[in-house]
Amino acid sequence: MRQNPQRRIALLDAAIEVLAREGSRGLTLRAVDKEAGVPTGTASNYFAHRGDMLTQVMRRTRERLMPDETALAETMKAERTQELVVTLMGQLVERLRTNRSCHLAMLELRLESTRRPELNEELSRFLGAELENNIAFNRDAGLPGDDAGIVVLYLAMWGLLVDHLTVPGILEPWSIDQLIEEMVPRILTAPSADTD
Structure with a gap:
């Protein structure tokens, strides 16, 4: 499936906000979709599973903090x-x-x-x-x-x-x-x- 790089960044930034506000228990693909303002199921098209999302969030925080x-x-x-x-x-x-x-x-x-x-x-x-x-x-x-x-x-x-x-x-x-x-x-x- 073809993916939009800007949308991936928006989803990762949304995941960072959810993680910071709700903690790891509140970080779900559905919560990320809601935070990013995208249709339910969008995040699951970008992340193979929750662990994949966590790893990508880690890398995105570093990009933002450089x-x-x-x-x-x-x-x-x-x-x-x-x-x-x-x-x-x-x-x-x-x-x-x-x-x-x-x-x-x-x-x-x-x-x-x-x-x-x-x-x-x-x-x-x-x-x-x-x-x-x-x-x-x-x-x-x-x-x-x-x-x-x-x-x-x-x-x-x-x-x-x-x-x-x-x-x-x-x-x-x-x-x-x-x-x-x-x-x-x-x-x-x-x-x-x-x-x-």
């Missing part, structure tokens, strides 16, 4: 300092704010993967590759911090984003920007100039 290449190139004109990393992390938070549903959907996918081994395998492979890409980006761009530091920063940022999405009240004494400004230099310590 930084704009032109904006990133402009940002990367700056000197390779911890301040640049703070800027990059701030831009990540801004993408979270404008694509909140994508992050919530990814949280739901992580939880669902604990019950679906095939999704867990796919998600682990996907997120592992994403982390490796982040490490390679940092290394290739000459940003401060070693590979382990980037992994620790990833973990710290993920924790910050999860709290900001789910229980933001616990962070109220501090702004996200302040926390990032504190976090980056503590994690990505500059190498010692003393090589004795």
Whole structure:
């Protein structure tokens, strides 16, 4: 059956919204059809089964969360300092704010993967590759911090984003920007100039 690529994207975006709002139990092909405003049965023409839809949703969230290449190139004109990393992390938070549903959907996918081994395998492979890409980006761009530091920063940022999405009240004494400004230099310590 011939499929419309724009409709597939619309269905995936609808699935992200349903997943973020209703959780994995509420994500059905019928719910996606309703959210997308298409005739009942449309989603079943695009996804072989629910597991297929979940895997495609995972990939679509990443497409929506990728930084704009032109904006990133402009940002990367700056000197390779911890301040640049703070800027990059701030831009990540801004993408979270404008694509909140994508992050919530990814949280739901992580939880669902604990019950679906095939999704867990796919998600682990996907997120592992994403982390490796982040490490390679940092290394290739000459940003401060070693590979382990980037992994620790990833973990710290993920924790910050999860709290900001789910229980933001616990962070109220501090702004996200302040926390990032504190976090980056503590994690990505500059190498010692003393090589004795």
